[in-house]
Amino acid sequence: MPFVAEILKHRSLSIVGLEKNTGKTVCLNYVLRRLADMGVRCAVTSIGVDGEQVDAVYGSAKPEVRLYEGMYFTTSEQHYHRRRVVSDIVAVGPARTALGRLVTARVVCGGKALISGAASTPMMQQYMSLYDSLGCRLSIVDGALSRLSPASPTVTEAMILATGAAVSANLAQLIARTRFAYRLISLPEVDEGLRRALSPIAQGLWGVDSDGVPHDLQVASAFLLERSEADLTRFGTTLFAAGAVTDRLLRHLAAHRRVADITLVARDFTKLFASADTVGAFAQRGGQLRVLNRSSLVAICLNPTSPRGYHLHSADACRALSDALGIPVYDVKQCTPPAL
Amino acid sequence: MTFRQQLSDNAALQYVADSLEIMSPAGRRCLMETPWMTEVAQLNEAMDHVQTLLVRLHRPDCAPLINDLRHCFMQLHDVQGTISRLRSHTLLDEVELFELKAFCHLCMQARKLCAQLEVQPITALPDLADLFALLDPDSTGVPHFYIYDSYHPDLPSLRAHLRAAQADLERQEQSGDEAALDRALALVTQLLGQQEEVQLAVIRRLSDQLHPHADRLATALDRMGRADLLLAKAVLADRWQLARPTFSPSATRLRGLYLPHLRHHNEALHLRYQPVDLDIAPGVCLITGANMAGKTVLLKALACAQQMAQYGLYVPAAQATLLPVDEVALCIGDEQNEMNGLSSFASEIIKISTTLQACRHRRLLVLIDEPARTTNPIEGKAIVQAVIQLQNSLPSLTLITTHYSGLGTDCRRLRVRGFVEQLVDAPLTPATINRYMDYSLTPDTGDDVPREALRIAAILGCDEPLVSLATSLLPATV
Numbered sequence: 001m002p003f004v005a006e007i008l009k010h011r012s013l014s015i016v017g018l019e020k021n022t023g024k025t026v027c028l029n030y031v032l033r034r035l036a037d038m039g040v041r042c043a044v045t046s047i048g049v050d051g052e053q054v055d056a057v058y059g060s061a062k063p064e065v066r067l068y069e070g071m072y073f074t075t076s077e078q079h080y081h082r083r084r085v086v087s088d089i090v091a092v093g094p095a096r097t098a099l100g101r102l103v104t105a106r107v108v109c110g111g112k113a114l115i116s117g118a119a120s121t122p123m124m125q126q127y128m129s130l131y132d133s134l135g136c137r138l139s140i141v142d143g144a145l146s147r148l149s150p151a152s153p154t155v156t157e158a159m160i161l162a163t164g165a166a167v168s169a170n171l172a173q174l175i176a177r178t179r180f181a182y183r184l185i186s187l188p189e190v191d192e193g194l195r196r197a198l199s200p201i202a203q204g205l206w207g208v209d210s211d212g213v214p215h216d217l218q219v220a221s222a223f224l225l226e227r228s229e230a231d232l233t234r235f236g237t238t239l240f241a242a243g244a245v246t247d248r249l250l251r252h253l254a255a256h257r258r259v260a261d262i263t264l265v266a267r268d269f270t271k272l273f274a275s276a277d278t279v280g281a282f283a284q285r286g287g288q289l290r291v292l293n294r295s296s297l298v299a300i301c302l303n304p305t306s307p308r309g310y311h312l313h314s315a316d317a318c319r320a321l322s323d324a325l326g327i328p329v330y331d332v333k334q335c336t337p338p339a340l
Numbered sequence: 341m342t343f344r345q346q347l348s349d350n351a352a353l354q355y356v357a358d359s360l361e362i363m364s365p366a367g368r369r370c371l372m373e374t375p376w377m378t379e380v381a382q383l384n385e386a387m388d389h390v391q392t393l394l395v396r397l398h399r400p401d402c403a404p405l406i407n408d409l410r411h412c413f414m415q416l417h418d419v420q421g422t423i424s425r426l427r428s429h430t431l432l433d434e435v436e437l438f439e440l441k442a443f444c445h446l447c448m449q450a451r452k453l454c455a456q457l458e459v460q461p462i463t464a465l466p467d468l469a470d471l472f473a474l475l476d477p478d479s480t481g482v483p484h485f486y487i488y489d490s491y492h493p494d495l496p497s498l499r500a501h502l503r504a505a506q507a508d509l510e511r512q513e514q515s516g517d518e519a520a521l522d523r524a525l526a527l528v529t530q531l532l533g534q535q536e537e538v539q540l541a542v543i544r545r546l547s548d549q550l551h552p553h554a555d556r557l558a559t560a561l562d563r564m565g566r567a568d569l570l571l572a573k574a575v576l577a578d579r580w581q582l583a584r585p586t587f588s589p590s591a592t593r594l595r596g597l598y599l600p601h602l603r604h605h606n607e608a609l610h611l612r613y614q615p616v617d618l619d620i621a622p623g624v625c626l627i628t629g630a631n632m633a634g635k636t637v638l639l640k641a642l643a644c645a646q647q648m649a650q651y652g653l654y655v656p657a658a659q660a661t662l663l664p665v666d667e668v669a670l671c672i673g674d675e676q677n678e679m680n681g682l683s684s685f686a687s688e689i690i691k692i693s694t695t696l697q698a699c700r701h702r703r704l705l706v707l708i709d710e711p712a713r714t715t716n717p718i719e720g721k722a723i724v725q726a727v728i729q730l731q732n733s734l735p736s737l738t739l740i741t742t743h744y745s746g747l748g749t750d751c752r753r754l755r756v757r758g759f760v761e762q763l764v765d766a767p768l769t770p771a772t773i774n775r776y777m778d779y780s781l782t783p784d785t786g787d788d789v790p791r792e793a794l795r796i797a798a799i800l801g802c803d804e805p806l807v808s809l810a811t812s813l814l815p816a817t818v
Contacts, residue, residue, distance in 0.1 A: 077435055084532055088486040089438040094417055103435055109499050111506050
């Protein structure tokens with residue numbers, strides 16, 4: 001399977017799912033097995049609470065994370081005490097999570113463990129630095145629930161997107177939702193000059209003038225857009241949303257008389273919280289979406305089984321999705337396991 | 341009274357606390373628990389320690405060592421809870437044993453750095469090498485921890501079996517053979533259980549061996565905190581250009597006194613801040629001056645300097661000699677407490693009364709801002725006269741600001757020079773009036789007070805009919 005070689009071109013990887021039970025952990029276990037075989041020193045953690053043995057919503061069995069000798073992992077104190085590996089503690093973070101402090105350890109004798117981790121992006125960035133300092137070639141973040149935030153290029157360089165029957169048992173709907181996510185992940189980046197100008201901006205909606213200089217449009221929140229009488233394109237038709245891009249913002253821009261000239265720049269795809277319909281309407285009227293930083297999608301994995309009991313035909317679903325997206329889609333459970 | 345008890349409603353001291361670059365929770369706890377010191381020998385020793393560190397801060401050869409030391413404090417976790425559990429002989433877990441090992445490692449590093457900096461006699465960090473060795477049976481020298489194979493003769497073989505069983509379990513997971521998978525899982529579970537029992541025996545032994553050293557570890561944590569705090573005091577003294585105070589049994593003498601948070605606020609806004617000189621001795625000193633002449637700021641600055649000194653910090657002044665006191669009583673007149681149903685006058689007079697009673701058997705620094713200003717001027721004046729007469733013969737140092745004239749009492753008087761007409765070179769506004777104020781103090785022999793209230797009101801842009809009418813109503817003698 002080629003995508004493991006692709007992963008190693010990056011220093012960090014997130015595995016995120018479009019929904020719960022889309023096979024993130026199966027995918028993670030597959031990747032970890034391959035990395036262990038290749039002798040790659042890596043670290044694994046999760047954003048927020050994850051790795052429970054039983055799915056909290058459906059009560060179905062969830063695969064644990066299998067860790068191999070020499071790997072590093074970070075999990076909460078409570079989960080650390082329940083691990084089934086022998087491991088050498090290298091750090092205990094001072095910050096507390098709902099499940100205690102975060103323990104980072106090196107696996108001495110492999111086995112399975114429950115992985116939970118930092119709940120915030122800044123904390124996650126600190127752990128990425130810790131793994132670097134421990135000499136890890138790759139740091140992997142297992143996404144929790146359906147949160148996409150760890151896939152932000154500000155946290156991890158590369159990502160794997162997990163999708164499957166849990167998203168929809170209807171293949172056409174599954175394809176539509178996955179295609180929409182793929183479309184956002186694949187949004188083109190702005191040029192280097194504009195990225196440098198916009199990256200330091202932390203909040204607000206900004207208009208970029210013809211010299212590439214950003215100006216604050218003084219829109220305190222998306223709720224005030226309708227009341228704002230000033231033209232959002234007064235400085236230029238390139239706009240930058242430093243925070244979330246919502247349906248409300250996109251609908252407002254779609255109704256603008258100069259929508260066909262507008263390019264809306266988001267920080268990255270994880271900041272896009274708009275629905276497929278709104279994004280579609282904005283694009284149909286000529287509006288363009290760009291991102292400051294594009295994520296590097298290394299693979300899409302599919303879990304044909306949903307926790308409600310639906311089963312899609314694995315090969316058919318992978319093929320249909322692959323045809324629709326134009327990229328390979330893998331069911332890691334169907335992969336020939338590497339020789340042990 | 342500890343530093344923590346002094347912090348409530350004390351913005352000046354809170355600013356000092358927030359500005360100290362203390363790296364560890366233990367250091368912050370030491371600051372909060374710092375006692376109020378009155379003994380001159382104890383105060384001088386505290387200042388000696390700050391000075392010793394301050395000298396090192398300025399030596400280029402010490403810079404990397406100090407950086408490393410600060411890094412040690414930054415990594416210092418609060419292991420107080422773990423030490424308490426050890427003291428009460430509770431069984432520790434692996435994470436807690438890791439914490440103790442990491443703490444011993446840090447303490448050993450810090451001790452070595454303190455020795456290189458030649459400050460180990462001050463910090464007195466204990467040697468924890470024996471405890472570190474107990475938690476490092478393989479002599480790795482690194483602050484990592486697990487129940488090492490060498491802790492128990494059964495562990496190496498048990499873990500070898502476990503390794504093989506885990507590999508087999510993984511194979512069976514992929515084989516689809518349910519019966520074989522169940523067997524493999526059962527074997528792993530059994531081996532993990534056996535390992536757990538052995539590990540528990542090791543943990544019990546380690547907890548027993550560490551238990552007698554709980555007090556030593558607590559002392560080490562406290563001293564690490566103190567060392568962190570001491571370094572933070574020296575860094576603050578250097579950053580704010582604070583002065584080492586000397587202590588006198590008879591008088592307080594300050595040159596270039598300032599209120600840190602106000603000075604830094606003004607400097608950030610490119611506004612002028614004028615430090616002042618002040619000499620006071622036991623008895624009463626009356627301060628007069630126009631409105632906006634900085635009298636209240638003067639009282640707050642003096643309180644802040646006295647408190648910083650008696651908690652072992654250098655003071656915000658160019659030079660400082662201080663008479664140690666038992667307490668600082670600052671009555672600023674903002675004591676109104678609606679929740680207690682007390683008026684501003686009632687709250688103020690109760691506080692003054694309590695302070696005066698305390699002065700009969702203790703030496704205080706009493707700082708009262710415009711006492712009795714919220715009642716009628718006839719009785720108010722009488723109250724001020726009484727406070728002066730009562731305090732004048734006591735060993736406390738009392739500073740009172742007032743706008744009352746003709747108090748007729750015999751005490752030392754200082755006047756804030758105030759508004760300097762000759763300096764005005766641009767239109768006056770509330771924002772610029774500060775430029776033309778001279779906040780320095782001058783001895784005053786008269787019994788009259790400056791009357792610039794209406795002029796200040798006019799400069800502040802107050803209602804013109806109000807200012808004109810008030811001016812016309814002034815008695816002819818004014």
